[in-house]
Structures are given as C-alpha cells and as structure tokens.
Amino acid sequence: MLKEIKIRLHQGSQFIKDVRNVEVPGIFKGRPVISTKNCDEVALVELCPTAAISVNPFQIDLGKCNFCGACAFHSPDKIQFTKDYHLAVNEREALIIRAGENKALIVNKEKRRPEIERFFKQSFKIRQVSAGGDNSAELELNASGNVQFDSGRFGFEFVASPRHADAVLITGPITENMAQPLETCFSDIPSPKVIILCGTDAISGGVFQNSKALDRSFIEKHPIDLYIPGNPPHPLTFINGILDFIGKKP
C-alpha cells in the first residue's frame, strides 16, 4: 500500500483544469481560416483526397475534410489550420468554412431541440456505435475519460446498454454490414434521444464516401443533433462539443 501511495505521489496532478481554453502543444489542425488571396484554386480542389474543397465561392467543408493538411502545405497563404479545437456544431451547413471568414464554430441554441438542456444538462449517457470506424476516434473517445481529460467530471459518460443511454454516437462511415445493428441499437434507446456523428467518416463518409460497401440510409432517415469533425476528433473537441450541446458550463 505504501508503494502505491508513493507511485501516486509521483504522478502529481495530471488533469487539465480548463478544458475550454487550454492550449494544445505543437501543431494542431483545428478550425481552418481561408484568406481571400488569389491562388491556384483548382489545384487545391484536385489535391484534396475527400472532395472537401470547392470553388465559387472557395470553401472547405469540415464535414468532409480529413485534416490531411495537404492544402495548407500547398498554399500556406491561402489556407491555415488554427489551433481552435472548438469544432462541434448542430447544423451541417455550419461546417462549411468560407474564404475571408474567421468565426468561431458554435452549437446554435436556437436550432437545438428545447428539451436537450432541460433533460441532459446534468447527466448525459452516450452509447457509442462504431460502424466501420478505424479505431482512431474510438481511441480518442476512450482517452477523453482518462486522468488527463477526465470527462466524467462533467456528468457525461459512455454506457454499455442502449436502454441506459440518452444518445447514440456514431463513428465510422456506416458500413452496410453495420446498418442493421445500428438501427436496432438506436431503436432501443428511450426517447427523447440524440444522434451524434463523431469524426469525418461518420459525418460524410470521409475517404470512404465513394465506397459501395456503405449504407448511410440511417443518416437520411433520422435527424442529426450534433456533428463533431476530426480525423479523429481530439478529446478536447469532443468534450467541448458535448458541453456546448448539453448547455453545461464546466
């Protein structure tokens, strides 16, 4: 026991106190800003692996972007990825970043169902379903609960049974082989219930968007409550996204 206490003392205090404002170290590919400078826009469209860039007007769709950085490397004057990890939104169009804009991405409270904050602010239970996820978003969601990010302190957590859940959080592009299990899981969640798409693959299919092995009818059938972009989303993107969505101040 004494040895355990010694080890514990050596760990010091690890948790991030201010999850809303802490600065991430080194390079971080967060919310991009696009300048209005002229550049070879067509070249950028062509090099993007996920067709996230389009022209007239020039814009990046963060729901498709897999944050490979190729565009920013090619034209640093035109595109820069900032360190802003607040990326979650509740409207699909809000993920479109236009040239000359530099606005924070936010959860639009007007467009959110009124019961969300009332029901879930203090306690929000999430059932995660990986539907073709590559285990990167899954690793980051697990990391959100570790001693550094410690998401449990904010009152939301992942649960095993859909019957205990308030939300389904989907990672991966939704494979045909997972379409039915996902639907079954969702139907087992008691109402009111929430759908969260976590990661570029889930939001748009990402690099898999042209695969015939997907079945994304779930997304067409049900209204989506929250989009969390990233490849994979950083734990801080996830945690802040949920906090904004349930209207909780950390």
Add this chain to the structure above:
Amino acid sequence: MKYTTVHNLQSIPIEMIPVVSYKDFFDTVISLFEEEEVHCVNYFAYPIGNELHLICSLADDRESKLKVLSWKSTSFASVPSLSTQIPSIIVFEREIYENYGITFIGHPWLKPLRYAKNRANEHQISDYPFFKIESEELHEVGVGPIHAGIIEPGHFRFICNGERILHLEIQLGYQHRGIENLFLNSTHLNQRIALSESIAGDTATAHASAFANLWESLCDVQTSQHLLWQRNLSVEIERIAMHTGDMAAICTDVAYQLGNAVLGRLRTPMVNFMQEWCGNRLGKSLIRPFNSFYAFTPELKERLLDIFSKYEPDFNEIWDRMKTLPSLLSRLEKTGVVSRNQMIEIGAVGMSARAAGLERDVRASHPYGLFKETPHQPITKKHGDVYSRTQLRNEEIIQSVSYIKHWLENIPDIEIKDASHATPKPSTFCISLTEGWRGEICHCAITDEKGNLIAYKIKDPSLHNWLALALAVRNNEISDFPIINKSFNLSYCGFDL
C-alpha cells in the same frame, strides 16, 4: 523453378512469377511449408479478363526472401484444399471462396470470411453459420456485434460448460468498408495514402509506411533517408504508445486502478508528441510517398528525449510494482494460453506469436529502412499466456525507446525530391512488409500494362491472430475473456478491410 524469389519491397515484372498447374502449385506449397521458418504472407486471387490469377507468397525467414508462385483458374472452379495439410491457409481459402466462388474440396469449413461487398455469393451476415454442439449440458453465449464499451463491432459466440469456455467462434465483417476496391478505383495518390491510414487507425503509421514504401518501389523512386528515418521512428513511437495503452487496459480488466491510471497517462505524452510533430495524435498525415509535410527538427529531438527521460522512471516504477503484486499476477499467469505449435499451425505473427515463443518479426527477418543497419533482435517469451504478452510489451517498449534514442543521434538531412508525377511501372508486382505493433503488415500491388493498379491486397496481422484468441480462451472461465481479449488487442477493421 516452380516459384520466383524476391525480397521485401522488390518490384519485379509480373511475368517473372511462374504460373504452374494447380497440382504443381499444391505440391510446391506443401514442400516449402515443411520448414518451420516458412509462412504464408498472402494468397489471393484477382481477375484478368475471364480468368483468375491466384498468387501465393511465402516468407522464408531464414533467407530473408519471399517465394512467390501462382496458378490460373476461373470463378466457381473446384480444386483440392491446401488447408487440410496447412491450417494457416484456411483463412486465405475462405477469402478466395467468398470473393470468387472457388470451392476448395476438403476445406474444414468453407464459409464467408467478412461478407465483402464484392462477394461472389448471396450470403447474408445475419445468417452466419456458427459451429454448434448439441448437448443438454452446454449453453451458448452470444456477444456483439456491438460490445459494451467504446470498441469496434464483431460477434463472439461461446459454447460453455458452466463457467468454462469449450469453444469460441469469432465472426467478423461488420467493419467492411471495401478498402481494397477503393485502392483500385481511386487514381488519387492523396486518397490512397489517406486510405492506408484508415485501414486500422490505431496502427496508422505502420500501414501508411507499408503503402508508401511499396508505392516508391513500384514507381522506381529511391526513398530518401530522411523519409525512411521518419517512417521507422513513427512506427516505433506508435508501438510504445499502443503497448503502454494496452498494459493500462490489462490493468483495468483485473481492477488494478492505479496501473490503469499511471499507464493510461503515460501513453499521452507519446501521442501528444505525434501531434507536436504532425498535428495528429495518431500520426495520420505524417507519412506520404516521396514527401513529408512535417520534417523532424532538432527541437523535436530535444522534446522527445525530454519526454523519454520523464516516461522511463514512471514506467519502470509501475512495472516493478505490477510484477510483484500477487493479486495481479494470479489473474495474468496461466490465463489464455496458446502454445508455440498452435501459433505455427494457424500462421500467427507479431507480438502474439513471439509471446508464445515463435520468433516472427519482419524487422529481423525481412528488414527495411533503418533495420538494415540497426540489426533487430526479436524478444520472445515462452508461455503464451496473458502475462507473457504483458511482459513482452514491457520489454518491447524498452527496446523501442533504445532504438529511437540511437536513431536520434543521427538524423538524416531532409532532401525531398519532387517525384509527385512518378507513376508505377507497368506489369509489375511488389510486396511490402512492415512490422507494426501487432505484427506483420503486408501490402501487395500488381499493375497492368499501363501502370494502373489491378490488384491491391492488404493483410493486417489480425487476419491470423483472431484465431489465436479463439484458441487461447478454451478451458478458461468466461469471466477471463475480457482480459485475454485485451492481451491480444486485435483489429476488427484491419481484418474486415
């Protein structure tokens, strides 16, 4: 000669691979397999015109060579199965059967492998034919496809006698995204490299390195030293990070909370370092053929050395504690045992094989990049239980840290050649092997006479190793399944593709 010989990452004209009769193919594979150091790294079919070309590559670890041979057939043909004599071929024949309808006569059980989109038959994933034993004393436990946790899907069907597991069958395929077809259909290099990073995102740099190395060989562009160095370095950092995380997860499953917290937090500086280097904690976007957006700078070197100097004492301290805790050891030792012989039979690779005393490690047997100059001595353990797999992780972490420190002494200059317009050579075949943290990753490509990809075959180490898990749980209590599963930590998406 009934086969041709290549080494890792050597591109050869496809005509050099002999096409032999099935009888000769069969006999040659059987005779090559008599050596224990030979195992199959891939065996797949691809269509040319109305025919199928079936290529089999066997790695000979003693000679650092791959022996490649082939035969031709048509869809829905019937031939005798190799699996009756070589059990490790079972999965490959199932895959060929699933995709092209070829029947392998005598195969123990030809059933679908992953319900691939391009399958040749109408089988549905919901009708998977599980093995059954009729008995009043036995019961079945079905788990999945969705599991209790933040984890990928797969269906586990246990046959138990009371608490004891007699048999486990693992049915996968839920994660199938059609990656190999996307490799063929896309003509976009950025897309292909992004795909390679998503084969299994927890080993992104290893799969991306396998692809980038292969692509450069196909295009006949010599990889610059700095890029090779980056690839080796990032794969070893990935190994340290994932092994540390797995050791934390093993602690969770035996309710050793302190170990989980300490090891879980020790993984963080490794993944955060990857982010400092390339902006992604899992190293996605770091590896690019011919190029890199993120050079390794002297500041990064100081950062990494500093991280190691803090990591090592804390890591050693918790490991010293773990290995003397009777309550922890009693859960790990003699739990989930697989023997060396079983591992040979099923063709297991990587750390799971090494933990059972089977020395299979591409870094030593088919070296690439820096391992040509830094000879690698694989670590092995004898018992093949959960504890061996835990000990092995501990020792491999220490080994990788020492490799990295050695490599940091000499960082090759960055000289990026612009080869972005290089295209693959026509009618060429190439195999790329990389040792990811789970084990042997194999990518294989074939081009047509215009240099377009006509076959792209990926093998994640999990393809064989899932069967090792199924064998390891036999005669264990079902309550020990989670810890045994964690000790392998296999990839669902890497298997399903």
